Amino acid sequence: MNVQTAQLLIESSAPREAEYVTIRCIGPWVVQSIAAMEAQLDEVRLLPQTEFLIMTAEVSALDTTGAWLLHRTIHALERSGRKVTLEGLRPEFSALLTLVAGANMAQKLIAPPTLSLLNRIGQRAWHALQNLLAMLAFVGECAMVLLRALAHPQTIRWRPVLHNLQSAGFDALPIVGLLSFLMGVVIAYQGADQLQRFGANIFIVDLVSLSMLRELSPLMTAIIVAGRSGSAYAAQIGTMKVTEEIDALRTIGIGPIELLVLPKMLALIIALPLLTLYADITGVLGGMIMASSKLGVSFDVFLDRIGNAVSLSSFLTGIGKAPVFAAIISLVGCFQGFQVGGSADSVGRQTTVSVVQSIFLVILADALFSVVFNWLTL
Amino acid sequence: MSDILTTAPVIDVQHLKTRFGDNIVHDDVSLRVQHGEIFALVGGSGCGKSTLLRAIILLLQPRSGSIKVFGREVLGLSDAEALSMRRRWGVMFERGALFSALTVQENVSMVLKEHTQLSAELIDEVAALKIALTGLPAAAASQYPSELSGGMRKRAALARALALDPELLFLDEPTAGLDPISASGIDELILNLRDALGLTMMIITHDLDLLWRVADRVAVLGEGRIIEVGSMQELSTSTHPLIREYFHGARGRAAWEQAWKKK
Numbered sequence: 011m012n013v014q015t016a017q018l019l020i021e022s023s024a025p026r027e028a029e030y031v032t033i034r035c036i037g038p039w040v041v042q043s044i045a046a047m048e049a050q051l052d053e054v055r056l057l058p059q060t061e062f063l064i065m066t067a068e069v070s071a072l073d074t075t076g077a078w079l080l081h082r083t084i085h086a087l088e089r090s091g092r093k094v095t096l097e098g099l100r101p102e103f104s105a106l107l108t109l110v111a112g113a114n115m116a117q118k119l120i121a122p123p124t125l126s127l128l129n130r131i132g133q134r135a136w137h138a139l140q141n142l143l144a145m146l147a148f149v150g151e152c153a154m155v156l157l158r159a160l161a162h163p164q165t166i167r168w169r170p171v172l173h174n175l176q177s178a179g180f181d182a183l184p185i186v187g188l189l190s191f192l193m194g195v196v197i198a199y200q201g202a203d204q205l206q207r208f209g210a211n212i213f214i215v216d217l218v219s220l221s222m223l224r225e226l227s228p229l230m231t232a233i234i235v236a237g238r239s240g241s242a243y244a245a246q247i248g249t250m251k252v253t254e255e256i257d258a259l260r261t262i263g264i265g266p267i268e269l270l271v272l273p274k275m276l277a278l279i280i281a282l283p284l285l286t287l288y289a290d291i292t293g294v295l296g297g298m299i300m301a302s303s304k305l306g307v308s309f310d311v312f313l314d315r316i317g318n319a320v321s322l323s324s325f326l327t328g329i330g331k332a333p334v335f336a337a338i339i340s341l342v343g344c345f346q347g348f349q350v351g352g353s354a355d356s357v358g359r360q361t362t363v364s365v366v367q368s369i370f371l372v373i374l375a376d377a378l379f380s381v382v383f384n385w386l387t388l
Numbered sequence: 389m390s391d392i393l394t395t396a397p398v399i400d401v402q403h404l405k406t407r408f409g410d411n412i413v414h415d416d417v418s419l420r421v422q423h424g425e426i427f428a429l430v431g432g433s434g435c436g437k438s439t440l441l442r443a444i445i446l447l448l449q450p451r452s453g454s455i456k457v458f459g460r461e462v463l464g465l466s467d468a469e470a471l472s473m474r475r476r477w478g479v480m481f482e483r484g485a486l487f488s489a490l491t492v493q494e495n496v497s498m499v500l501k502e503h504t505q506l507s508a509e510l511i512d513e514v515a516a517l518k519i520a521l522t523g524l525p526a527a528a529a530s531q532y533p534s535e536l537s538g539g540m541r542k543r544a545a546l547a548r549a550l551a552l553d554p555e556l557l558f559l560d561e562p563t564a565g566l567d568p569i570s571a572s573g574i575d576e577l578i579l580n581l582r583d584a585l586g587l588t589m590m591i592i593t594h595d596l597d598l599l600w601r602v603a604d605r606v607a608v609l610g611e612g613r614i615i616e617v618g619s620m621q622e623l624s625t626s627t628h629p630l631i632r633e634y635f636h637g638a639r640g641r642a643a644w645e646q647a648w649k650k651k
Contacts, residue, residue: 041514041553042475045505073553074521074585075506075514082513102586109584113520252488352534353488 018047020054030061036068039076051083060092067098077103077110085111141349148345152275155267170273178239178274179281183288185238186231190289193226194218194296202304211305215312216319218297223320223328227289229376232335235282236368240343243274244364247347248357256348266348275340282336283329290328323388331379335372342368396459398423398556398588399444404453406439413439414450415612421590426582426602428591430634431609437592438482440609441558444590445479446470457556475503477556478549482564484541486533492519492544493529499551518547523577539570546577556588557581563595575601596635608634 019034033054037043054062064084072080087094099107125133159166201217247270250256259266294316301307346364350356399421406414413436421427429437442448444455446462455462462473486495497515500506506514519529522543533541542562549557562578563571579602581587593599599606600620607617610630616623624635 041500041504041506048507048510074517074550075553078514078517079510106584109521110517113517353532355489 018050020050030063031057031059032063032065034065034068035080038071039069039080040071040073041075044076044079048079051079054083055086055090062087062092062094064094064096065098066096066100066103069099069103072103072106074106074110077106081107081111144349145345148348149341152267152271152341152344155265155272156275159268159272165268166276167269167273170269171277174274174277175281177242178235178278179285182235182238182281182285186234186285186289187292189234190222190227190230190293191296193230194222194293194298195300197221197226198297198300199304202300206305211301211307212311212315214297214301214305214307215315218301219294219316219320220324222293222297223290224324225328225376227293228286228328228331228335229372231282231286231289232332232339232372233369235278235285235336236339236343236372237365239274239278240339240368241361241365243340243343244347244350244361245357246270247344248350248360251348251350252352252354252357271340271344274344275337278336278340279333282339283332286329286332290325327379327383327388331376334375334379338371338375339368342371396423397421397456398458399427399590400454400456400459401440401444402454402456404440404443404450404455406436406443406448406450412612414453417453417609417613419607419614419617421588423588424582424586425604426578426589426591428593428599428603428606429609430593430599430606432630432634435609436612437609438560441560441590441592445477445558446474475552476554477558478552478554479558480542480545480549480560480562482560484533484545486541486545486548488533491530491532492524492536492547495533495544495548496551499548503552515547515551518550519544521550521581522547523573539566539573542566542570542574543577550581550585553585554587556590559589559591559593561593561595562591563593563598571595571597572601574598578602 017034017036019036020031031054039047064080066080069076084094084096198214198218201214205211205213205217247256247266250270256266259269298309298312301312302309343364346360346367349363350360397420399419401417401419404414404417405412417436417440419427429440431437439448443450444457444462446465450463453463457473458476460473462470465473486492487498490498493512493515496518497511500511500514501508504511516526516529520526524540524543524547528536528540528544533544536544546559546562549559559578563574566574575598578589578591578598582589582602591598591603603620605617606620606623608615608623608628608631615628616626616631618626623631626632626635
């Protein structure tokens, strides 16, 4: 007979007779079919009888999981002072049972003790402080490497710089251009209603060009680049850390910062102002098209007015922020890459952190710029 | 189980052809692995050993040919059928392929949680049992793969491969990159597991000591086909130039002498 599912028949004698329980094990006791018996065997332990007879002659297959279940039941019964007799186990199965019983198993895994709230707050704070110090140390190290490279420009690796210029700068042109164009359209659209009400149509030029050039295009370009390239830096360096490539670089005698961080930083410092300029142009273009179609401000009038509306200093403060944003994005991305631990999970986590942190720091820096420029009345 | 099933080959590959672009990896590969044997696959680097393994375990679709495992054709299975086949075999990858975000214990128990209805408590115990069976110290269970040595990682990978009590085990380079002591520990482990659990195993290896100690039959893969199959004794007397080179190079000679001394 071929029994497909494992079964367990429990016959307990009436208490007044000899006090014993017969357990008949039937069928394949393998991992796929014993789930139901687990609960049944747990109930067996609660029976009041003192003698147990386990009949195993009808077991057709036994694997380590089945053997373990049998072993742990016998063990639990014996520990509570009951007498267990095992009957009819095939020799190969009994060898397996011996193997399982003899395995030098880990006792209950010790769960790490749960910390008190205060303790956790302290640990978090300590961790954040250490992270901040590590970040500062990294910035310092990069600054030293940068100064050394500027003193000896022939040591700079121009090939990776060019490669990064293409991937972080040139390849970002379509997305930066499109989003900036749309931003210009949106601003002109929102402003058009208000300005029309006062008959101040011409001031659409001031609205669009000032807001784009001074604030929006540097900020938006930096945020797009942080999402595009900052995350890529963190993921690349993080993966290299996992595969020990960073250690390999060190042993070969190539500084990872010289090879991996510096070219990225230089390339981004060059690329981001150019991208910002490009975003300025497409953004104003978007506003211009909106102005001519919604407010009747023609391209000629718009271009004529723009020279008066935007001073050189306004344009330069916008462009001037870009290298600072570039340094923030590249430093944070690379730093988070180096913070990766041994696992794939950690690469994902640090990449996320790099994007969140660099966008946060870029906006923070932008706010600081506004305050400082206000003081300087630029 | 009926007699036909136990005598039929566990793995039966017939006229397998695989190619990547213009590169022909397998021209005409046929082999049979019998129930309960340790079958080793050897051959020079790049001869397609791992590709053959990947085809058998359904990770790669060959161009033509037939692969039968447990008497069933595995090519062209539906997803549900493929899953039920996959539950009957365990695979240990060359570099372990342990999930780096999970501890060793979690790596093993995850498989059980996914495929069985056992209680969490029993799963934990069974996972600990598997880890113990592969000879890992109890403390290793709560460690992450990145904290383990190479030999321990192989054992942990083996524990995960054993999680569902497979009937068939595939081992890709079980001793590669291990020191001689760890490697001979793995040799013994493989023999013990076969004897205790009655497993059928297919091993890909370059390790001549492992071949002499554990393999029942060895197939030499080369030139896109199986050049010869036999025990190590038989292969060591082969006249085929590729096999002679493989087994009678300086290292092959040393392992051979070692094996004779033990007898």
